[in-house]
Amino acid sequence: MSRAQHQPVGRDAAADYLAVVTAQLTGPTSARAAIIDELRDGLLAALEVHQARRGSPQEAMRAAIEEFGDPQAVAAAFAPELGAVQARRVALGLLVTGPLVGLTWITAVAVNALPPWQQQLTGPWLALPLVGLALALACPALGLTVAATGRLGRRLGGRVGGRASFPLSAAAVAGLAAVVADLTLLTIIAAHALTAPGSSMWVPVVLAVAASLTRVTLAGRAARRCLATRANLT
Amino acid sequence: MRAEVLKGHLDALLLATLTAGPRHGYAIKEALRAGSGGRFDLPTGTVYPALHRLERAGLIRGSWSTVNGRRRRNYELTAAGRRALGEERSSWQEFSAAVTALLGDAPWPAQA
Numbered sequence: 001m002s003r004a005q006h007q008p009v010g011r012d013a014a015a016d017y018l019a020v021v022t023a024q025l026t027g028p029t030s031a032r033a034a035i036i037d038e039l040r041d042g043l044l045a046a047l048e049v050h051q052a053r054r055g056s057p058q059e060a061m062r063a064a065i066e067e068f069g070d071p072q073a074v075a076a077a078f079a080p081e082l083g084a085v086q087a088r089r090v091a092l093g094l095l096v097t098g099p100l101v102g103l104t105w106i107t108a109v110a111v112n113a114l115p116p117w118q119q120q121l122t123g124p125w126l127a128l129p130l131v132g133l134a135l136a137l138a139c140p141a142l143g144l145t146v147a148a149t150g151r152l153g154r155r156l157g158g159r160v161g162g163r164a165s166f167p168l169s170a171a172a173v174a175g176l177a178a179v180v181a182d183l184t185l186l187t188i189i190a191a192h193a194l195t196a197p198g199s200s201m202w203v204p205v206v207l208a209v210a211a212s213l214t215r216v217t218l219a220g221r222a223a224r225r226c227l228a229t230r231a232n233l234t
Numbered sequence: 235m236r237a238e239v240l241k242g243h244l245d246a247l248l249l250a251t252l253t254a255g256p257r258h259g260y261a262i263k264e265a266l267r268a269g270s271g272g273r274f275d276l277p278t279g280t281v282y283p284a285l286h287r288l289e290r291a292g293l294i295r296g297s298w299s300t301v302n303g304r305r306r307r308n309y310e311l312t313a314a315g316r317r318a319l320g321e322e323r324s325s326w327q328e329f330s331a332a333v334t335a336l337l338g339d340a341p342w343p344a345q346a
Contacts, residue, residue, distance in 0.1 A: 021279075035282070037305040038259060042278060044304060045260040069277030077283040084290060151292040151314070 013061045014043045017071050024075030026229050027082030028089060035078055043068060080164035083229050084149040087167035090222040091145035094138065094174055101215050104208040105185060112200045114192070124191035131181045138177035145170040168230040175223030182212035182219070240274060244284055246322035247274070249293060249315055256297075256310040259285055285309055293318050 018036055025032045046064035047057075054060050068074065109117050115125045147153070148167045186209060193200075240247065251257060251265040263281045266274045288294045293315035296307050311319070 034307075038282060038307045039279065041258065041301070041304050041306045042260040042282065045258070046278060049260075049264070067277070068279040071279070073277070074279030074282075077280045078286070081283055081286040081290065149290065153291065
């Protein structure tokens with residue numbers, strides 16, 4: 001029996017083709033689902049065109065699939081775009097949550113008149129410049145990610161910022177910097193609570209700690225995923 | 235014609251297929267094939283990533299519709315896309331005139 005006779009036909013063949021593409025795609029779920037919806041419509045549109053030309057649904061679907069090309073090559077061609085979507089989402093997420101997390105910490109420090117509010121860095125607060133260092137690293141990384149994954153990306157072309165892996169690297173750096181900043185703040189406040197217990201207003205502190213714990217989890221996971229996607233590009 | 239030959243020109247060609255109005259991915263691919271007299275018959279699956287890249291660059295805009303019960307993404311040129319296409323056309327005309335002058339039947343180097 002020939003290979004052609006083994007091949008499934010009609011919509012089953014389209015589903016099999018799309019399953020291969022789906023298995024190879026990495027990136028945000030919604031973006032992957034949109035790509036598959038679009039490819040499915042394209043395959044069925046191709047099927048309609050070929051069926052009008054050839055008559056046989058089996059022949060038409062074989063021709064449509066052949067016309068689309070190797071499903072693994074199609075998935076690979078989407079990888080840079082999905083990587084850009086992923087990096088941009090991470091960057092925008094950090095840009096939005098960064099000021100919010102910062103605000104919770106400033107509030108906690110202000111209402112409790114903690115050492116930084118009195119312009120004194122003593123005890124565990126001596127580690128606070130590490131947060132500044134992490135922010136100094138995260139901010140340009142976020143700016144570059146947003147620029148490289150937006151309209152400016154086309155202008156960057158083949159230069160460093162135009163490489164498909166660059167936005168993912170920059171977003172991962174920003175995510176890891178956010179993790180460092182949050183872990184530093186959490187360590188400082190834990191040390192402060194142990195070394196200088198007092199009648200603090202704990203609600204703002206608990207809110208700040210909760211915000212940082214949430215961001216550590218999410219930013220850490222996002223950075224890992226960006227690095228995993230980047231690894232798949234190369 | 236091989237896809238590699240089109241490298242560097244694909245974006246402009248895709249933009250050009252949208253000057254007549256919005257099209258979905260497969261219709262764009264068919265317009266490329268028909269408009270080139272069958273010479274540019276690219277693997278359809280690789281046209282879609284290029285469209286996504288152009289959309290991210292702000293040169294085309296995609297929108298979803300429902301056709302025969304399935305989701306369809308249609309693309310149209312943006313103002314930036316029209317400007318980019320105009321620039322690509324001018325650049326191509328200059329380039330092709332220079333290549334024609336060098337590769338034409340006239341003795342080489344071309345005489346003034």
